Amino acid sequence: xxxxxxxxxxxxxxxxxxxxxxxxxxxxxxxxxxxxxxxxxxxxxxxxxxxxxxxxxxxxxxxxxxxxxxxxxxxxxxxxxxxxxxxxxxxxxxxxxxxxxxxxxxxxxxxxxxxxxxxxxxxxxxxxxxxxxxxxxxxxxxxxxxxxxxxxxxxxxxxxxxxxxxxxxxxxxxxxxxxxxxxxxxxxxxxxxxxxxxxxxxxxxxxxxxxxxxxxxxxxxxxxxxxxxxxxxxxxxxxxxxxxxxxxxxxxxxxxxxxxxxxxxxxxxxxxxxxxxxxxxxxxxxxxxxxxxxxxxxxxxxxxxxxxxxxxxxxxxxxxxxxxxxxxxxxxxxxxxxxxxxxxxxxxxxxxxxxxxxxxxxxxxxxxxxxxxxxxxxxxxxxxxxxxxxxxxxxxxxxxxxxxxxxxxxxxxxxxxxxxxxxxxxxxxxxxxxxxxxxxxxxxxxxxxxxxxxxxxxxxxxxxxxxxxxxxxxxx
Numbered sequence: 001x002x003x004x005x006x007x008x009x010x011x012x013x014x015x016x017x018x019x020x021x022x023x024x025x026x027x028x029x030x031x032x033x034x035x036x037x038x039x040x041x042x043x044x045x046x047x048x049x050x051x052x053x054x055x056x057x058x059x060x061x062x063x064x065x066x067x068x069x070x071x072x073x074x075x076x077x078x079x080x081x082x083x084x085x086x087x088x089x090x091x092x093x094x095x096x097x098x099x100x101x102x103x104x105x106x107x108x109x110x111x112x113x114x115x116x117x118x119x120x121x122x123x124x125x126x127x128x129x130x131x132x133x134x135x136x137x138x139x140x141x142x143x144x145x146x147x148x149x150x151x152x153x154x155x156x157x158x159x160x161x162x163x164x165x166x167x168x169x170x171x172x173x174x175x176x177x178x179x180x181x182x183x184x185x186x187x188x189x190x191x192x193x194x195x196x197x198x199x200x201x202x203x204x205x206x207x208x209x210x211x212x213x214x215x216x217x218x219x220x221x222x223x224x225x226x227x228x229x230x231x232x233x234x235x236x237x238x239x240x241x242x243x244x245x246x247x248x249x250x251x252x253x254x255x256x257x258x259x260x261x262x263x264x265x266x267x268x269x270x271x272x273x274x275x276x277x278x279x280x281x282x283x284x285x286x287x288x289x290x291x292x293x294x295x296x297x298x299x300x301x302x303x304x305x306x307x308x309x310x311x312x313x314x315x316x317x318x319x320x321x322x323x324x325x326x327x328x329x330x331x332x333x334x335x336x337x338x339x340x341x342x343x344x345x346x347x348x349x350x351x352x353x354x355x356x357x358x359x360x361x362x363x364x365x366x367x368x369x370x371x372x373x374x375x376x377x378x379x380x381x382x383x384x385x386x387x388x389x390x391x392x393x394x395x396x397x398x399x400x401x402x403x404x405x406x407x408x409x410x411x412x413x414x415x416x417x418x419x420x421x422x423x424x425x426x427x428x429x430x431x432x433x434x435x436x437x438x439x440x441x442x443x444x445x446x447x448x449x450x451x452x453x454x455x456x457x458x459x460x461x462x463x464x465x466x467x468x469x470x471x472x473x474x475x476x
Contacts, residue, residue, distance in 0.1 A: 106151035117424030178237035191224035203286030207236035230259035
């Protein structure tokens, strides 16, 4: 240790180099008396026949630079990780419980919630939805809920399941979930008795009472289906979990399958009794679509599923969102931001995953790329939709899922539709609003074939469609 002390001439010499001034007595033992100037014009120091003075200067400068770069890297990863954990897996009650107080019910909900372009002010400015939707359309949505049979808030449990965490198997926490059970429209086409049933799943930071789910439920009810809009654990009316994080691929598929089982068994007798599995399907939106694909592949008895803009992995959503945020915040050339994104984001995401694991949650327990190859060889219909203008879930995510499913033609009959539209300032999961008539026609053809209903009873499609049937292998 004496060789590393402050009395070591070589150490004092190096300290002098890094400080810009070499100490007077910092002579390194040498048989030479050749001198060189200290860094930045410091007092001259004697060097030996060893490395020249500039080598020490360069070495010290490189070390300082590397330490600085590493410090900046650690800071940026830490900042990005904290932001990601806060925004991506932390539950915010203001979002997940919005519109879930006792004053809300399905007969008045449409007139009280936020809508694209209007916010909460549709009643004061009834043209605020244009050009996405008209005053007449909005009034028809409000009138539908007012005039149809009121929805019922029903309770049920998740389907039991397990997850793997650090090599060990654990049972998921069993909880009571709650959702809106709504019967088909009174004037809907005859779809049989009992009618087919659909479990509808909301997405990220959402719940059963927001505009996307409300509109999708109305479409399905108008087509003649009974609908249960499920709330994930920790959301809206459902019970809270111990983990209290957004679980993505962990317990959520079993929450949706709990709603599916309720519709199959009809334990409260609201729908006319038990039906076969072949009469109950799944529909999901955004993260709910991701969950729908996972649940569909877990449960071989589900006859078909429709997924609107499903992410292929949670990381894909985080990665693209982080890139857009970096473009917005950093006054740097795009190629530099792309490089920083490539360096920082994987490390930050690893911290997000670790934060979830600390709560007992594996965000990647169920992923389409892991579960799709395991589905049964029954050629089940899988409907997918995406939007080329979507800035939340890139269209490529949907293409990746469709392409993978198409690689197993004995397992899946894949249909994918692509739109290139927006709804005022929204571009994510809004095609069923901006293209309401067309979306309903395509959804009808899909589900009527699944349930063996005459498609001649489907509503007419639009003359100029905006949602195009897409062959994933042909998409660039």
